[in-house]
Structures are given as structure tokens and as C-alpha cells.
Amino acid sequence: MHVTILGIESSCDDTSAAIVRDGKVLSNVVAGQEVHKQYGGVVPEVASRAHQVHIVPVVAIALQQAGLRREDVDAVAFTRGPGLIGSLLVGVSFAKAFALSRGLPLIEVNHLQAHVLAHFAEAPKPSFPFLCLTVSGGHTQIVLVRNYLDMEVLGSTIDDAAGEAFDKTGKLLGLDYPAGPHIDRLAQQGTPRFDFPEPQIPELDFSFSGLKTSILYFLKKEMAANPDFIQENLADICASVQARIVSILMRKMEKAAQQTGIREIAIAGGVSANSALRKALEMSGKEHGWRTFIPRFEYCTDNAAMIALTGYYKHLRGQFVGQEVAPVARWSM
């Protein structure tokens, strides 16, 4: 007997649907929203409206790519939160109506738990227990993963997410949104010769808002002396900012590994595409004898495969919700 899960994700600006059968990803379709580029960030109302025209096509294509029909779906898993409420409403309402119409059980999924379980989309997969650093435009946290559905957040950001630090720096430097890929590319041609202070945050928590402020003051000061400072030093500024963001992340990861004694170390979320972070993880891994894991890019950014996968593990344990479920903007794991 197969178990086939339709996963639906609409927490931010990507509309996604995926089919997972018996824990294996058969399709993973994402409709992005280029429209936000011109605004320098995700505009919630624009995102919500785009989800409304993307939701049926992504589900239809996900089924088609999986070679399955509507009748083959056994359960519907959907992102209940955290995320933008208008965006979530579209995916959640569609998922509920689809499940109701076909008499299927519903599975609510926490978006952050799903990012961690994206590691089980394909081999190599970490073994339990492992530590996962989830870094994206909206989230930065270290998660202790004891089992598929047994996770504990060991530390998280007290202000901005790491991805936000990239985006806000990009705004200061006049780079397009999202700025992460631009900074990554420019940094490869520069040297990290400018020193931005590392925030002193206790335990395993993070802070990135101070970094943004110190970059702003640094640029203001330098530009008073040389109005062309940014253009003349763009690559070096990018390399310096990126090096600091990565060092903040890695220092806490090393601390978490030391405290827990765990040597299975994973990264998830959109920022895990960053080449400096990948390199730093590899270096630390060699130094400390870690096994390290980074999913392929399509499973790092927001995607429904991770939602359907999480749905699969919840299905095995009979963790369903009723039709009265509604989305939530904030939802801790």
C-alpha cells in the first residue's frame, strides 16, 4: 500500500506543490514571484495576490510530473505557519477545500520543522541525533533533532535573520533584492579586509541588527571622505560583511556541537546556498570531525517537497488535524 502526500507551501513569496510517495519526492514545483524585486523586498499584499493565481497551476503540474491523478492522493499536508498571513491563507484554504472535497485527512506542517526535514529528501541523510542550522530570509535557528518529529530549538535570532542581514546590507550597497546571491558573487572577487564587530550574545542565540548598524556607520564615515567608496571597494565590503555573517553563524554552531557532543551537523534554508557558509562548514567539519549535510538548492529554499515529507512522517504517526484549522503567522516549533 502506497502513501501519497500532496504538499502545499505558501508561507512567503513562493507558491509550491509537491508529491511525496512513501517518503520519496516524486515532484516539487515552485512558482516564484519576480515581482518583488522592484520593491526591494516581499510586499505581503502582492505576494498574497500572486499565490491566488499560482496555486492551482502548481498543484496540477506537481501531480502531472509525478504521473499521478487527484484520485491517487491519500492526504494533504500544508504549511500552517509561521509566515505571512495573507499568503498562508491561500494555501491553507485551498488545501482544506481539496482535502474536504476528496474526503482526505489533513496534516498541518510547521514551516521550520519542514526546513529541517528537507534533509530527508535524498541521500546522504543525517542520522539522529543531529544539529541543524536553519538560515533563511526570515529565520535563523539551531535545532537539535532527536527524531523526525522530535526537535528542540537550542538558539535563535533575537532580532533580524541572517538572510535579512544580507538583504539589508544589499540595500545599503545599492544591490538588487534578494541581495544574498549578489553579495556572494561579489565577495568572491574581494578580500575581507574591513572588520565589523561580532555581537556578544549569550548562549546559542544570534543577533544581526547591530551588524547592519555598524555597516551603515562605517559606510557613512568612509563616504564622507570618499563619495565613491562603495563603488571602489564593493567586492571587499561584500567579502567583509559575508565573512562576519558566516563567522557569527559558525561560532554558535561550533558551540552547539561542543555542548551537545553531536557531530552530525546540517544546514538548511535559503542562506545555505551561500558559498562562504558552505566552505566554512566544510572547514569546521574537517577540524572537528563532523559529518556535514547541505541539501540541494531546490530543497533549501522554500519548497513543498519538505512540507509533503514532513506530512509523510506525521501521516505514519496518525498526526492529522480537523477542518477547523486556520493559518498562524507565528508558530514556534
Next chain:
Amino acid sequence: MALLLLIETATDICSIGISDGTQLLALRESDAFHEHAARITGMIVACAEEAGVPLSALDAVAVSTGPGSYTGLRIGVSTAKGICYALQKPLIAVDTLQVLALATAHLEKRPALYCPMIDARRMEVYAAIFDADNRLIQPAAALRVEENTFADYFAKEQAIVFSGSGAEKCKAVLHSPLAHFSPVLCSAAHLMPLANAAFAAKTFADVAYFEPFYLKPPNITTPKKGLW
């Protein structure tokens, strides 16, 4: 006879009905604030049970397009799409204001103009004007209603019947003796005549790409040009 599911979520009232082409078989309404998303499918189940028809027996799903609450419309339209896509049923889109004008005309039976109004926060309403035969006279717009907003009509001795969730707050500023106020509010029950007509004419909306009638573009504050 077309068996239709009727969805009206353009206002603070979440309203669901099932009709068989001539009469309403079931109706469920809830004005619980911010509860549309949680309640809508449960109300659909309750209607289907009362009407004694499974969702698979529906001929189509009719949804109120707006203008209205963005949140309400998102929930109503996404739910309608979910059912239509899952069961391969056609989608019927009916204009919220036209529906409201028609329902008000049916009740009031006056040889007047009809101005359905949907509350749009602050002093704004989404409104349009229809004649007594439900023909559009003035297209939908977001209006900040003042004493003179309808002065041209009143000057021509044309009476206007105002109804809907936005009418009540305009009472205080519309003093003309030609202004009448009707208590009719948005309800799935009112969707019936226009939804039946659309079904008979096979006027269906595209299940994949249909969008609610938002009326206004998203409110976007453009970033300051250049930080330096």
C-alpha cells in the same frame, strides 16, 4: 436544475449556501470576527448535510468576487478553487455589488436607483450604482462618502436605496430625503439568481487563473530613492 454551492465571504459575514436552481436548500452564516478561515469548510459540510447532497453531486461552485475584504475574498476564492479543482467542477464568479443591488431591489421594490456599499475601513466604501432592473449605472469605486457624493442624482430627483455593510456609516452624512437605507447585507442566499443565470449561460470563470475583484492596487510604499 443546477445544484450550486454558494460562497459569499466579501464582508465580515462568512456565508455559505446550497441551492438547487429554484430554492435554497441550506444556508449557514457566521459573523465571528477573523474566523472565516477556520469555519468556512465546516459550514460547507453543514450545508451539504442539511441539503442531503454530497459535494461530488454539485454542478458548480459560485463565489462572490468582491470588491470587499481582501482577507475574506482570499479565503472564499481559494476555497472555491480547491473544491472546483478537486472535483473538476466549473467555477461561477458573481459580482458582489451587483448581487447586493439585486437582492435589495427584490426586497424594496422601489422605482429607484440602488447603491450597494461594502465597508472598506475608515470612511471609505466600495460602491456602485444600479437601476431598478439591475443594470449598471455607475461602476464600482472606492468612495469616501460625503454629503455631496450623490448630489448629482438627488438634483435630478432620483431616489437611491443604499444597502450593505457600508451603508450604515454613511447614514450620518447623507441627509437627502431621496436617500433611503435598506438593511440588506451580503449573503450567499443572494447569489442564487445571478449564479443560476451564469450557469444556464455557461459563463464560467477560469478555475486556475481567476482572481477576486480587488478594485484597488496593493498599497505599496515605494522605497526612498537612493540612501546616499
